[in-house]
Amino acid sequence: MKREKPSSSGVVDSPLDARTQVKAREDGLPSVAEGRLRTYEPGDNRGRFLDLLAKRISRPLAVSMTACVHCGLCAESCHYFLARPDDPTMTPVWKADQIRKIFKRHVDWTGRIAPWWVKAGSVDGDEDLNRLKNIVFGTCSACRRCTYNCPMGVDTGLLVRFTRGLLTELGIVPEGVFNVSRDQWETGNQMAVTEEDYLETLVWMRDELRTELGTDDVDIPVDKPDCDVLYTINPREIKFDPRSIAHAAKIFHLAGESWTMPKWGWDQTNFGLFSGDDRLGAYVARNVYEAAERLRAKKIVISECGHGYRSTRWEGYTWAGYDQTRPTESVVVTVKRYLEEGRISVDPSRNTEPVTFHDSCNIARSGDLVEEPREVLQRVCADFREMFPNRRENFCCTGGGGLLSMAEYRPLRLEVGKIKADQLRATGARLVCTMCHNCVDGLNDVIKHYKLALRVVQVLELVSNALVLPASGERTKQSS
Amino acid sequence: MSDFLKILENEVQLAALAFLALVYTVRLGWIFRFKTRRDRTAAVGNERAGAGYSLMNVAMPWAMESTRKRPGFYAQFVVFHIGVAAAIAGTLIIPYAPGLFEIRPVVILFQAVVAAAFVVGLVRLVRRLTNPVLRRISSPDDYFSLVLLIVWFAAAVAALPNRPEKGEWPLIGYFGLTAFFLIYVPFSKICHYLYYPFTRFYLGRSLGHRGALPPKGTKGRKTRRAGEDAA
Numbered sequence: 251m252k253r254e255k256p257s258s259s260g261v262v263d264s265p266l267d268a269r270t271q272v273k274a275r276e277d278g279l280p281s282v283a284e285g286r287l288r289t290y291e292p293g294d295n296r297g298r299f300l301d302l303l304a305k306r307i308s309r310p311l312a313v314s315m316t317a318c319v320h321c322g323l324c325a326e327s328c329h330y331f332l333a334r335p336d337d338p339t340m341t342p343v344w345k346a347d348q349i350r351k352i353f354k355r356h357v358d359w360t361g362r363i364a365p366w367w368v369k370a371g372s373v374d375g376d377e378d379l380n381r382l383k384n385i386v387f388g389t390c391s392a393c394r395r396c397t398y399n400c401p402m403g404v405d406t407g408l409l410v411r412f413t414r415g416l417l418t419e420l421g422i423v424p425e426g427v428f429n430v431s432r433d434q435w436e437t438g439n440q441m442a443v444t445e446e447d448y449l450e451t452l453v454w455m456r457d458e459l460r461t462e463l464g465t466d467d468v469d470i471p472v473d474k475p476d477c478d479v480l481y482t483i484n485p486r487e488i489k490f491d492p493r494s495i496a497h498a499a500k501i502f503h504l505a506g507e508s509w510t511m512p513k514w515g516w517d518q519t520n521f522g523l524f525s526g527d528d529r530l531g532a533y534v535a536r537n538v539y540e541a542a543e544r545l546r547a548k549k550i551v552i553s554e555c556g557h558g559y560r561s562t563r564w565e566g567y568t569w570a571g572y573d574q575t576r577p578t579e580s581v582v583v584t585v586k587r588y589l590e591e592g593r594i595s596v597d598p599s600r601n602t603e604p605v606t607f608h609d610s611c612n613i614a615r616s617g618d619l620v621e622e623p624r625e626v627l628q629r630v631c632a633d634f635r636e637m638f639p640n641r642r643e644n645f646c647c648t649g650g651g652g653l654l655s656m657a658e659y660r661p662l663r664l665e666v667g668k669i670k671a672d673q674l675r676a677t678g679a680r681l682v683c684t685m686c687h688n689c690v691d692g693l694n695d696v697i698k699h700y701k702l703a704l705r706v707v708q709v710l711e712l713v714s715n716a717l718v719l720p721a722s723g724e725r726t727k728q729s730s
Numbered sequence: 731m732s733d734f735l736k737i738l739e740n741e742v743q744l745a746a747l748a749f750l751a752l753v754y755t756v757r758l759g760w761i762f763r764f765k766t767r768r769d770r771t772a773a774v775g776n777e778r779a780g781a782g783y784s785l786m787n788v789a790m791p792w793a794m795e796s797t798r799k800r801p802g803f804y805a806q807f808v809v810f811h812i813g814v815a816a817a818i819a820g821t822l823i824i825p826y827a828p829g830l831f832e833i834r835p836v837v838i839l840f841q842a843v844v845a846a847a848f849v850v851g852l853v854r855l856v857r858r859l860t861n862p863v864l865r866r867i868s869s870p871d872d873y874f875s876l877v878l879l880i881v882w883f884a885a886a887v888a889a890l891p892n893r894p895e896k897g898e899w900p901l902i903g904y905f906g907l908t909a910f911f912l913i914y915v916p917f918s919k920i921c922h923y924l925y926y927p928f929t930r931f932y933l934g935r936s937l938g939h940r941g942a943l944p945p946k947g948t949k950g951r952k953t954r955r956a957g958e959d960a961a
């Protein structure tokens with residue numbers, strides 16, 4: 251591959267660290283031994299990469315590869331470029347061109363006949379593949395903001411995920427991506443939460459809630475069959491934010507919901523979305539769908555998580571080859587319905603601090619929920635104010651695309667977080683609400699780095715704060 | 731009119747067009763060789779509406795932040811492509827409906843449109859040469875295609891009055907370039923209009939299925955900008 255002037259970000263030359271991959275092989279982890287999780291092996295990776303590229307390309311991808319006219323309009327839609335305007339390698343078009351030129355050289359005709367004429371190029375070996383890894387994992391959060399701003403409809407987010415998937419097949423991935431994928435393959439959840447920890451945390455939260463509400467009626471049921479709602483969560487909630495489970499349980503209890511959590515198949519997050527590994531995506535999504543099947547739940551409800559929502563509601567069914575047979579919705583939609591049906595009552599004066607809302611890329615741009623969280627926030631907050639731009643034009647929290655797990659790209663991620671920081675600061679809000687756990691961490695990093703006087707909250711926390719508890723008699727009636 | 735010009739205006743153009751059609755047919759076959767995946771989820775929105783909205787994006791500068799914030803860029807796009815359409819129309823009017831260009835205001839209108847496109851072409855070339863981002867991403871084909879169009883526009887302005895009796899060179903230049911253009915286009919970025927319906931359709935269908943496109947109405951929003959009265 252002809253070397254271009256390197257990016258000043260320094261990210262492109264990050265070395266491949268395969269130590270945990272070697273260890274996983276030496277430990278004989280089932281996912282590695284059975285070939286589900288691929289590890290890096292020096293050898294003909296170039297040939298394998300090109301074979302995979304030709305084999306896996308779909309029609310929407312092929313046309314996104316060919317249709318770009320190099321107009322450059324996408325540049326200013328990208329927070330990486332906006333924060334580093336003197337660095338052309340931060341533009342979506344340049345990043346996409348790094349895979350596009352390989353496609354042109356090996357699959358498309360013009361590039362095969364006259365590669366120099368259309369800037370087609372190949373990869374020479376693992377060093378080039380590692381550079382490509384750093385570009386698609388380290389300089390793009392796959393937020394799809396550029397996709398919405400491309401006059402031709404080129405889906406750069408999709409191209410980036412596709413390229414990540416090819417590299418994942420070769421084990422040429424950031425260490426963090428390998429580690430999280432390994433944990434999800436091995437334990438069924440991406441934070442390697444044990445069943446014991448999971449169940450103990452649920453009991454702990456149930457007990458806290460019983461104390462708070464002063465009743466033993468409230469429960470966090472596990473593996474209860476024939477419920478209306480199967481509630482699935484992000485492992486981060488078990489590890490770092492168990493109160494979010496308590497908030498959900500409190501709301502379900504007050505709404506008189508028939509609900510349960512599964513003992514297995516509770517992780518609605520899906521690292522396959524970030525690594526581009528459709529096999530992992532299918533495995534994790536199928537765990538959730540089969541839990542709902544096994545427990546005969548009428549509906550799957552997904553806790554507040556951007557990529558989890560996109561994976562479980564939208565992508566997972568297709569990855570898993572599983573026709574959707576039951577409603578699958580975000581808990582924010584569930585709560586909105588409770589409010590509309592009068593199943594819960596709220597008092598917005600209990601949330602007086604000014605609140606702004608950050609749209610998760612995976613929910614707003616790659617999903618369907620834009621107005622729903624706002625409708626809930628309007629009801630539970632006294633002072634809700636938009637940030638600008640918002641909805642499908644919002645900027646990424648900086649932590650999208652799995653970037654939170656990739657420590658080597660953190661300095662660049664925080665640098666380009668300036669765009670988000672400016673957006674947040676301009677709202678004058680004290681709280682920034684989001685319906686995504688990744689965004690919580692991404693926003694917290696930005697807030698800390700840029701010293702903003704803001705706290706990150708989620709929708710359920712604000713709803714929980716605003717809940718008006720009915721008299722005990724009424725509550726018993728509701729629960730029954 | 732010389733026999734050479736007659737053949738150039740007719741047979742050569744038809745042969746070049748036939749070549750273009752043949753290559754496009756092969757190209758479409760190539761695109762359809764790639765498979766698509768069926769979406770297995772229950773739709774929230776409407777795939778047709780999403781695809782339709784996406785396809786109409788070209789006529790909705792307000793739909794994208796990138797064009798909404800840069801109306802000048804969008805205006806250039808419109809002028810440039812109308813100029814292309816006028817220059818193509820000229821290659822059909824001259825041999826098959828020459829009477830139309832005997833009406834002077836029509837000729838002037840066509841010349842004005844194509845001349846405007848010529849100017850936009852020059853602006854685009856300067857932008858491509860001076861903007862570091864565009865310089866970094868541009869291929870020889872990007873430059874050549876643009877220069878080719880600029881020269882073609884210039885040739886069209888000179889040839890549109892269609893007066894071979896005053897000299898055939900403007901017409902020979904125009905039709906010669908058109909023939910070359912028709913043969914070159916399928917191998918260049920200029921054929922992006924062939925892909926546009928595909929990229930837009932697949933993106934719109936997918937986002938339409940999810941209810942992301944067309945964007946839902948935002949009537950009745952009760953939100954405030956920072957600093958506005960919270961009461």
